[in-house]
Amino acid sequence: MAKQEVKDKKVIITGANSGIGYEAAKVLAEQGAHVVLAVRNEERGNEAAQNIVKEHEGANISVMKLDLSDLASVKEFADAYKEGFDQLHILINNAGVMIPPYQKTKDGFELQFGGNHLGHFALTGHLLPMLKATPSARLVTLSSIAHRGASIDFDNLDGSKGYKAMKFYGQSKLANLLFAKELDNRLKRAGINATSVACHPGIAATNLFKVGGERMQPFLKPLLHKFFQAPEMGVLxxxxAATEGTLKGGEYIGPDGRGNRKGNPTIEVPAKGVYDEKTMKKLWDVSEKLTGVMFDFS
Structure with a gap:
């Protein structure tokens, strides 16, 4: 391992008020990074920031509003960040919703595909000029083992022809993985000094499992801590992915245990055929069309 120094580096983490995002913010802030908690709920974001500062006196934390289910909010966040900062060393596309009842975003997208993938796609596109201007910038996008066996149903992305929550969650996490890989491919082709890496936490006991409804908690809560790894391990x-200096870009990082559910981080090889070039290009083109965000690799 050759961990990169993060002291004084600028880091954005989406969904950083809880779960994996919060754990990542704690560690990176402790190591001296200036961490921006990009959160939908600013009150919870401020609470998270205060807790980090209490634990690590002198931690450099900012809280900024970002609603990934609203493309206008995504652009507002990116514009505000570019006004307040001159560099972006690490962007961690972490926020996500999991198996909610059928809902649509403010722009009419199915919530999981819209928030988990399209929101992060648009955010990355808006921030690309700053990432290009920052030497050795790193983009990290969180996927999930739920991508296994998933596919992108381009004829029903909005769920109007039928919706199954877990199927659409898997689709959104596959989209995250394909986006991260295709982004790295395009950065390399353009000769841009930035790398895109995907990762997943295995199965971590975070409040992501509450998203499907509070009714799930009574029977899920004991199981989470018995069978799943703690967020402190899930964040590894x-x-x-964010700090390992030997990564070249395009890797997929996950736990090294059985089924990649638990353990220490390692480079994981996705199932054969996952990185289908036609699917990755189609997803990219559809994402640009739906979001109206065009990536400038020049």
């Missing part, structure tokens, strides 16, 4: 692939 994210930290590795």
């Amino acid at each position: 692939p994210t930290l590795y």
